Amino acid sequence: MPAAVNHVRDLGLPAIYLHTIAELLRARGVDDHGLLTQVGLDPERLKSRDVRVSMSQASEFVTRAVVESGEPGLGILVAGEMRLPLQGSLGIAAMNSRTLGEALDVMVRFLALRAPYIRVTREDDGSHTVLTVDSEVDLGPLRGFIMDAMLFSCVNMGTQLLGVPVPGARVRRRGREPAYFQRFHHRVPLPVDYESDSDAIVIPSSELATPIRFSDEQAAAVSREQCEQALRQLTEDAGFPARVRRVIETSYPFPPKLGRVAGILYVSERTLKRRLQEEDASFQSLVDEVRLDRARGLLRNTCMSLSQIADVLGYADAANFTRAFKRWTDLSPSAYRSGQRALSRAS
Incomplete structure (x- = not known):
């Protein structure tokens, strides 16, 4: 059984994600500044891409954001704002990979830099590659929001890498289709299969060799080394x-x-x-x-x-x-x- 967030190492969450949510709230007429300060967060500090926020504060802010916005599909809206450069060195490394398969390898290896409590396992059955997304902690009532944000942002970033949605790919979701999903169906460029036994993205193995349109081998090597250094630093900063x-x-x-x-x-x-x-x-x-x-x-x-x-x-x-x-x-x-x-x- 996954542990609760407060009972495991808190590696923090990139502050820029909360800043992105705050901007979405502001566009919907919600007092994002007031909401952030209520949970003890400085709105100005969240604009920095080098700052991380404790998971307890991030969870409290996201919970309040969903309630105050009245939007249960907020995770899908957040996914739509996730551009690869927002992912720091991980996003740059993915953008400069040679193929989609290499970009997926980068994401799986360095995911802790962006989402430390989410794990992605990769399985290949010959014809398809299945990327299953799960959590090392009990996400509680935020599970739907987090899985929406995680899975659909990966879908959108795949489109950014190739210029088109990954051909033949599908999304699997646990549980029944939520009522709000139909309002956002047009935002997801891939078929979504609810009532599956896992949360996952399924990609035809033949597509893994598709070239990335931004590929730059030298830049990829530099950004991967930056990811390695950042991962070592994050591990050292776990105390x-x-x-x-x-x-x-x-x-x-x-x-x-x-x-x-x-x-x-x-x-x-x-x-x-x-x-x-x-x-x-x-x-x-x-x-x-x-x-x-x-x-x-x-x-x-x-x-x-x-x-x-x-x-x-x-x-x-x-x-x-x-x-x-x-x-x-x-x-x-x-x-x-x-x-x-x-x-x-x-x-």
């Missing part, structure tokens, strides 16, 4: 301090209180402190790491005043921010900004 840092990184308001982070991670404050201490970390040190990273980015990439940056980072005033930054870097914020601009001009 408890990384889980805490992910919550801190995307929190609204910032910085979050220790008790709020503990609640999101389903532990007591005492347990959170103890587990961090066991791994030679502390809550305050993680907050400071995030603050420093964000401070550097704001000084380097924006024209915000020191007072504005101090406010974003949760300091009472620019003087407090300046003292903290000098303690971390031995430079004043102004000196750091000037140095970065000089480097930029030189390059």
